[in-house]
Amino acid sequence: MILNAFVLGTSGSMPLPRRNLSSILLRRGADEILFDCGEGLQIGLRLASVSWKKIKVVCISHSHADHVTGLPGLVMLSSQVNRDEPLIIICPAVVRDFLESTRATLGMYVNFKIEYVILDELEKKPVIYHNKEKEYVIKAFQGVHSRKVWGFSFEEYDRPGKFDIEKATALKIPKGPYWAQLQQGNTITVEGKVYRPEEVLGPSRRGRKIVYITDTRPAQVFLEKMHDADMVFIEGMFKKEHAETAKEKFHLTGVEAAEMLLKSGGVDRAGLIHFSPRYTQAEIEMIEKEAQQVFPKLTCCRDRQSFKIDNKN
Ligand SMILES: [Zn+2]
Numbered sequence: 001m002i003l004n005a006f007v008l009g010t011s012g013s014m015p016l017p018r019r020n021l022s023s024i025l026l027r028r029g030a031d032e033i034l035f036d037c038g039e040g041l042q043i044g045l046r047l048a049s050v051s052w053k054k055i056k057v058v059c060i061s062h063s064h065a066d067h068v069t070g071l072p073g074l075v076m077l078s079s080q081v082n083r084d085e086p087l088i089i090i091c092p093a094v095v096r097d098f099l100e101s102t103r104a105t106l107g108m109y110v111n112f113k114i115e116y117v118i119l120d121e122l123e124k125k126p127v128i129y130h131n132k133e134k135e136y137v138i139k140a141f142q143g144v145h146s147r148k149v150w151g152f153s154f155e156e157y158d159r160p161g162k163f164d165i166e167k168a169t170a171l172k173i174p175k176g177p178y179w180a181q182l183q184q185g186n187t188i189t190v191e192g193k194v195y196r197p198e199e200v201l202g203p204s205r206r207g208r209k210i211v212y213i214t215d216t217r218p219a220q221v222f223l224e225k226m227h228d229a230d231m232v233f234i235e236g237m238f239k240k241e242h243a244e245t246a247k248e249k250f251h252l253t254g255v256e257a258a259e260m261l262l263k264s265g266g267v268d269r270a271g272l273i274h275f276s277p278r279y280t281q282a283e284i285e286m287i288e289k290e291a292q293q294v295f296p297k298l299t300c301c302r303d304r305q306s307f308k309i310d311n312k313n
């Protein structure tokens with residue numbers, strides 16, 4: 001299954017002419033999952049040539065305006081096509097209230113169902129969404145910001161190992177549905193004899209993991225969540241020299257993000273996002289350089305960039 005991540009924007013606080021507000025869209029097969037939805041999201045979608053028609057789940061990290069004010073536009077846009085499936089919005093309660101009151105005030109026409117998953121009500125429940133086929137899950141975890149904030153991880157379940165035809169033939173298991181059953185991880189009985197999947201399958205194949213973290217101070221919980229991730233999108237809002245500002249405003253410097261990436265272990269690749277609008281592109285490149293000295297496998301994301309996340313086995 002092809003898995004791509006599209007960077008729809010990289011700015012924090014306000015959109016700029018060449019930098020949209022931070023937002024990432026994941027596309028796995030026919031499913032699209034959006035992380036954050038600030039003002040101008042539709043422009044980011046257009047520029048990245050991404051179809052918004054298949055957005056299935058929207059995850060909103062917190063209720064600051066630069067992460068939510070694109071929602072009414074997105075919902076309005078989605079109503080221009082017929083849609084059978086509901087749109088799932090995972091967000092804090094106040095974000096639901098914001099969208100519902102805007103809909104009511106403006107008398108917005110919405111031709112599909114919106115299902116909310118309210119982060120404040122989840123307590124410590126780890127899985128907040130899984131797709132119908134149970135191929136992947138989305139999990140949320142809390143960061144440390146000037147208001148409640150959540151990070152997200154998208155995780156595919158491990159898949160059964162490769163089917164070993166030679167072993168199955170040697171064991172004289174009849175071809176056809178029995179093989180399919182074993183491939184799906186089920187134990188079968190043929191003429192009174194029991195065969196277990198591990199007898200004919202190789203080691204299970206690891207699912208992919210993508211993590212999204214923004215608007216936060218460093219926190220221990222991130223280390224575990226980012227561990228072994230194939231791709232991490234994480235805030236690197238400030239240069240090292242503005243570390244005090246980052247602390248005061250509850251944000252991360254690029255170096256702080258890199259230190260956590262290093263400590264978490266096993267992170268394959270990372271992209272920094274949510275840059276302070278005060279910085280020029282040259283200054284963002286400085287953030288990149290500083291952070292790469294700590295964790296070389298990172299880059300500062302650019303608007304319209306995309307990443308393909310391959311299966312490792
Ligand atoms: Zn922000």
Ligand SMILES: [Zn+2]
Pocket residue numbers: 062064145215
């Ligand atoms: Zn914020």
